Amino acid sequence: MDLPLFLQQLLNGISLGSLYALIAIGYTMVYGIIRLINFAHGDILMVSTYFAYFGISVYALPWWLSVIIAILLTALLGILIDLGAYRPVRHAPRISALITAIGVSFLLENLGLVVFGGRPKAFYRPDFLDKTYELGGVHVFSLSIWVPLVTAFLLALVFLLLYRTRVGAAMRAVAKDMEMVQLMGIDVNRVISLAFAVGSALAAAGGIMWAMKYPQINPLMGIIPGLKAFVAAVIGGIGNIHGAVLGGLLLGITEILLVAFLPSLAGYRDAFAFVLLILILLFRPTGLAGKDTIG
């Protein structure tokens, strides 16, 4: 195995891992605050790509504008799902909330089938993301460079929000002790809505980059990235944002390297994340980074 190939695969791994990380943050934020596995998170991602698709291909808006609108609409979708489906079961047993989330997930997938149709649609990829550079024998796809860069930028924004704003502080406080915070007069529902908005927006960013990567979309496309990002969140210690980023990168890199260097296992690629999940829960139930709070 030569070095250039290794570097190339490593970059692919980091790129894939960045996407997992972006999506995983949404899981971890919501779980950290209301202890709910938002099963529909991957499907929210799917809807976001259709928002972008409609903007670009149907309404012929500039692609960057479409992406921004799609991200905003997805944030709104996240808030609405919380209001309509999750808030009514907030004080029900946790399993009821999980069942509701599974219901929302199937609802989005099948509404997608009904509204958008089952056939995959080609997704626009801007020219500058469609180039391949060669640096000393390493073939680099421009999208693979941009994805981690955009991810880093968005992560910086998230951490600014969490550590430099009042509402971010409130979010971290709610994750630590919901009742305490209610007593202090913070509007918990607003904080939860914000978590859904931010998480969904990040999922949208991740999903749109995912769509540009392949470049096509379909109503069931959210399932696999959703499940894997969830695994990433658990690996990093669910509720822990640093952990989610770490877990996402770890999962993406190991997945790519495994497939690259043990091609005979390529067919098992989608099972790999779950095997890892099972092992992690067996030996370190709190994840690698541990600690059950946001931040």
Added chain:
Amino acid sequence: MSFFKVEHLTMKFGGLVAVSDFSLTAKEGDLIGLIGPNGAGKTTAFNMITGRLLPTEGKIYFRGKDITGTQSHIINAGGIARTFQNIRLFNDLTVLENAMIGYHGRLRSSFWEAIFRLPRYKSEEKKMRSMARELLAEVQLDNVANEKAGTLAYGQQRKLEIARALATNPRLLLLDEPVAGMNPRETGNMMDFINSIREAYALAIILIEHDMRFVMGLCEHLIVLDHGVTIATGNPAEIQNNPQVIEAYLGEPEGA
């Protein structure tokens, strides 16, 4: 060979020491009170004894065997039963079913004997049912045997929890705040009740309680914990006059 012996039990959660160097010896039939302000580590001690928590240090011996770190159900089968500070009944099961659970650990039939209702299972089930009914009659809960446990009045729930523990045929019973939230009349009844089961079942009892009158009236030996540390041991009279105990309690607001 002592009946029940706890040696240098210590429990640390991260940097926090919940219980430190806790020791206790009990003979068969003893009634020992464990008192101390909230957060003193009393329930933590119970949790270690019943296998819910693995002690950081120390040993627990029961009837000559080292039971430190053994699983809860095995400790129960060995003869230690408990109740919980915040009543933990099986709310959706009936009172009778709650009591019958206590016998399940000693069931000898296997599950397929149960599915096909083979003779051995049938006779065991019948025996469990009649024993549970007898037990409920003894504690005067037979009139609500078919009610859901969650619907009982508070005092009855406390009693049922003790009955359920008795069904497991313990030699040592751990009671975690048996009269919390009760009025003086109910407390008096509970005191009689504990005395009666203690005699009827030849039990050793260790109980945690905040109600001083209750503890002083019932227990022969007391252990006082404060911030995980044992600050005094002795009979009620000795404890009442111990300056350290008075200080520990005065430092804490009334009713905490």
Added chain:
Amino acid sequence: MSDRHRREWIYKLCTYGAIVGLFAFFLQVQNQADEYQIRILNVSAIFVTLAVSYNLINGVAGQFSLGPNAFMAVGAYTTALLTLSPAEKELSFIIEPIIWPLSVLHLPFLPSLLIGGAFAALLGFIMAFPVFRVRGDYLAIVTLGFGEVIRVVANNVQSITNGPLGLKGLSEYTNLWWSWGVAVFTVFCVTRLVKSSFGRAMQAIREDEVAAAAMGINVFRHKMLAFVVHAFFAGMAGGLMAHLITTISPTLFSFFLTFNLLVIIVIGGLGSMTGSIIAAIIITYAGEWLRVVEEPMAIGPYNIPGIPGMRMVVFSIMLILVMIFARQGLMGRREFSWEWFCGFLKIGKRRG
């Protein structure tokens, strides 16, 4: 006392009578109804089997598993590989030849079905060790993960499963006698288990695991018991399903199947076997009726295109609404009994 005895005896008779009546009905149906009707009745029976056994682990023992599709897959593949003749197997396995003992084994339907159930139960037994180290929503995700892993494995071990091509040309052994026979047997076993001391212990674990352990119940063993029994019957149901639709492939056993089961046990009431039976039949028929909206229709000169996905939209909305407004489902945790039935019809006299 003798009065109560007599009454119990009569109720027992009623139960047997009802079962005989059910099969007499099938005898009639088999001669008169069309193939489509019989097929739906078969599917109903398979879903009754699945839902009742799934409810044992999720509703009774309170361990929220999302992996019944894994057990169905194992049961279906095992049964199918045993009933296919060596010649048929040699023909289907075109990518990689089938491995040795499987290539020559050939058994009748019933033993194949039982072995299918047994293999699923074995998987349940092995899975129990990692799965029950976690609880609640983690358990849900881990079991979901196992379901996915099994599917991926089925896709890849081509010398056993024939990979993505699946197994085709299975004999259509499943008829009303088999499907409802297994369903009745499942209901018998599971309800008897639930009403026994073991069932009480499982419910105790559902209500309060810590208290159950403190009362001498081996929590792990009882969770495992519920899980393995669930796996066994889910495996049998998988075998029945395979020999009803005669073609199986890994995609058949996706999370989608689990979702359908979840809808059934939630709507029926988590913990109520009666509810699961009723909901399994209702949902099967509802699924068939709703099929109409998914298929293109011609009304006079107009062609109305079908809307694929509409059925699942309806089911997911139902699931969400039940969770928000009627968490107890149809039956809550209540069960059917003749006593209740007589009271309902105002025949039996109530005695204090």
